[in-house]
Amino acid sequence: MSKIQISDWPPYSPADLARREGSLAAAKLMAAAAFTAPKGGGVDQIECAIAYGQEEQEEIARKVEDLADLNPETRLWKPICRSEAIMVREADCILFIGDYRAGDSPFDLNCGICSGAVGCSRMYTEKSSKYGQIDAVEGKAKRARAMIDGPLCAFWVGDLGYAVGSAAFIARRLLVDSRPMMTVGVAGQKLGYCPNSEIVVGLPIAALQKSPFWDITPDYQYLSLSKAISQLRKNYVTARQVHWFAYRTWRPKEIAEKEEK
Amino acid sequence: MAVLDGIKAANENLLVAAKIGAAAALNAPKLANTQIKMEILTDEEVAPLIEILGIIGETNAFVSGDALVGKRALEAGTPIIELLIGVDGTTSDLAWNCGACGFNTCAEFNRYSRENRGAGAFFTGPNCCWKNFDFGMAQSWAAAAIAEMGVECRCQASYGFAGLVLGYLEGCTIATAVSIGPAGESIWYDRRDLTGSFTMKEHEQFMMNTLPQLYVAFCGGGFPLLKHRPDWAAEPLFWKAKEDPEFMAKQEDIRARVTKVIEREKAKKLKK
Helix, strand or coil, X not given: CCCCCCCCCCCCCHHHHHHXXXXXXXXXXXXXXXXXXXXXXXXXXEEEEEECCHHHHHHHXXXXXXXXXXXXXXXXXXXXXXXXXXXXXXXXXXXXXXXXXXXXXXXXXXXXXXXXXXXXXXXXXXXXXXXXXXXXXXXXXXXXXXXXXXXXXXXXXXXXXXXXXXXXXXXXXXXXXXXXXXXXXXXXXXXXXXXXXXXEEEEEEECCCCCCCCCCCCCHHHHCHHHHHHHHHHHXXXXXXXXXXXXXXXXXXXXXXXXXX | CCCXXXXXXXXXXXXXXXXXXXXXXXXXXXXXXXXCEEEEECHHHHHHHHHHHHHHHHHCHHHHHHHHHHHHHHHCCCCCEEEEEEECCCCCCCCCCCCCCCCCCHHHHHHHHHHCCEECCCCEECCCHHHHHHHHHHHHHHHHHHHHCCCCEEEEHHHHHHHHHCCCCCCCCEEEEEEECCCCCCCCCCCHHHCCCCCHHHHHHHHHHHCHHHCECCCCCCXXXXXXXXXXXXXCCECCCCXXXXXXXXXXXXXXXXXXXXXXXXXXXXXX
């Protein structure tokens, strides 16, 4: 038997690592919920991946920061990316949920969600298709979509919503914090998480005493906890040097002591 | 104090589950700030939906099963409740320019959407992928919240479609329903209501029609023999694609009959 100390501070200390294991377990249960979520026709289409560890999360956070420059004209895009990159760093782990059919294996229902009356034919004509199959690799460079190589089967995208919703619902039940993020999904997909999926959503997960995913500030990249701590360390070490003090040889007099003399 | 009939009380209280499901749909996370619309249909209000699905079900086995369960519940005096959830996803206000819709920018998508609006087999499009994604999350939360209460339910595009064509969820382009009740075990899954609804011969024919790959013999000259029975070579049948005017005529007839129901229901609403 062993005694396990669990704490959320300092980050990546043994006690913090013990705590993070709980979030990892939650991530796996959330993935289970994504698999059992309702799907059109019950058709298999979902894959999951988990990023767990400082290095892995830092890599994803930097990729999300790279995305921030993609839409200079879009007012909210950059702040979303910059804020969510911080959340990736502060999370305990990241669950990725992808749909591996959305890019090249539509439901063939002709449902109309992606294109209206044109139906499935839009996907089969905009991407290379033959023998009733789509090859999304052919012509991909020419399509050169910034983040996702569409068009996608929108019916399956709705099903991805079911899967991510179910995963988020389980997180809520477990009282673990999590929030679905498009930016994190795109970054993860570019880094090889859910490698078979053209569309991926990321769910950072955290079991911290304050959720890192809500109650953030504007300009969060300037005001994040890591910035504040970094600033505090800088100020603190300089402040404590201002009064040079040989602690082994003397001690400053208290005001009361001074008055007595 | 009073003594309540437990089964009656359970079915009467399904509306509470539907309302909590609706609250859960609103509470679900949204990536794209998507506005969800919902309506709850009870009692006789579900009858026209069942009628429409019954007609469509004449050439669609999936839909016919959905219709029959609803019909039997209505006949038994324990009507299902339909929580209709919809969204209008035809415009993207995101400017994320993600490319998922197949356009490089949201502005291009919006232009295409304005100029190419139309109905597919079930829904109107085109729709922004992220609006549709949010819609899926909302559905999932509604159903999960209802299931958490131990209440029978199933997400069904069929009832959502029927609700849309009957004029519910005005302005929405996609809709799905959470069918709730009747109170019982796996009503929408085991589908005991469908007991005796097909013969083994019909089942075997259905499988051969829908999964021909299982039955295809050596490909030979390009029109392979079908292994339609153990001694399949004795009476050769060949796999060939052909037009089906009879089926198309039936589809046309179904469309006309569904339109009649829609018009009848519209006239009823106008009278009210």
